[in-house]
Amino acid sequence: MTAALERKLLDRVRLGRVPMILMYHGVAEVPEDPNLLCVTPARFAEQMAWLERRGLRGVGIGALVDAMRAGRARGLVGITFDDGYVSVLEAALPVLLRHDFTATMFVISGRLGGANVWDAGPSWPLMPAGQVAELAAAGMEIGSHGATHVRLAGVSADRLDAEVSGSRKDLTALLGADIRGFAYPYGSMDPAARRAVADAGYDYACAVETPMAALGLAALPRIYAGQQDTAVRLAAKRLLYRAHVLIKGSIVVKGRGGNA
Numbered sequence: 001m002t003a004a005l006e007r008k009l010l011d012r013v014r015l016g017r018v019p020m021i022l023m024y025h026g027v028a029e030v031p032e033d034p035n036l037l038c039v040t041p042a043r044f045a046e047q048m049a050w051l052e053r054r055g056l057r058g059v060g061i062g063a064l065v066d067a068m069r070a071g072r073a074r075g076l077v078g079i080t081f082d083d084g085y086v087s088v089l090e091a092a093l094p095v096l097l098r099h100d101f102t103a104t105m106f107v108i109s110g111r112l113g114g115a116n117v118w119d120a121g122p123s124w125p126l127m128p129a130g131q132v133a134e135l136a137a138a139g140m141e142i143g144s145h146g147a148t149h150v151r152l153a154g155v156s157a158d159r160l161d162a163e164v165s166g167s168r169k170d171l172t173a174l175l176g177a178d179i180r181g182f183a184y185p186y187g188s189m190d191p192a193a194r195r196a197v198a199d200a201g202y203d204y205a206c207a208v209e210t211p212m213a214a215l216g217l218a219a220l221p222r223i224y225a226g227q228q229d230t231a232v233r234l235a236a237k238r239l240l241y242r243a244h245v246l247i248k249g250s251i252v253v254k255g256r257g258g259n260a
């Protein structure tokens with residue numbers, strides 16, 4: 001067997017063995033939520049308790065990717081929060097710590113301490129740098145969600161560089177730590193965006209819906225978790241996800257910096 005083929009086989013991980021990755025935004029009681037971005041703290045606690053009851057463990061995506069590479073991802077569920085809302089620190093972190101879970105928070109490097117001005121809906125505060133550092137110190141993974149929260153599909157090369165590579169540099173300087181993950185704002189990506197993620201030195205990126213041809217470490221699919229997701233609905237989603245991936249087959253998990 002050639003070394004290249006051997007590597008290819010080692011790198012290939014059955015998607016059916018890749019646990020699902022949940023996507024959250026805020027965790028708060030809010031009077032209006034037209035974009036369905038928040039779960040209440042009570043619902044979030046119920047969802048995390050359900051995972052633990054099922055013998056599942058919530059982890060950040062860096063840890064999940066490591067486990068996938070080592071063939072030890074069974075029983076793990078990825079947990080992610082996009083945008084970096086203050087409510088995640090206040091309401092989600094205590095629940096995660098109680099279960100001994102970790103998660104990845106994808107923050108917007110150019111909007112720390114600001115608000116979700118890109119949304120037409122209600123305004124919610126985003127964590128300032130100090131709170132992001134607090135999350136990291138509590139054992140959570142910090143990833144990038146871009147510099148300003150724009151759709152990356154079709155943007156100019158300069159803009160792509162600022163959003164993808166620039167945000168990684170800024171967050172690395174801010175936290176003094178390696179930033180391994182990226183999450184595409186709005187889940188918007190194209191081949192150029194996926195290439196930019198790999199070129200910028202990220203280890204993986206999270207999308208939302210991933211076309212089959214793009215499946216890989218530069219476009220990990222995620223499942224939306226919302227207020228309507230009781231334990232029963234979450235269980236149904238997990239079954240649907242497993243059925244889906246069994247039908248669709250496998251994804252290729254390449255080494256760090258690869259063009260997966």
Ligand SMILES: [Zn+2]
Pocket residue numbers: 082083145149185186
């Ligand atoms: Zn976002």
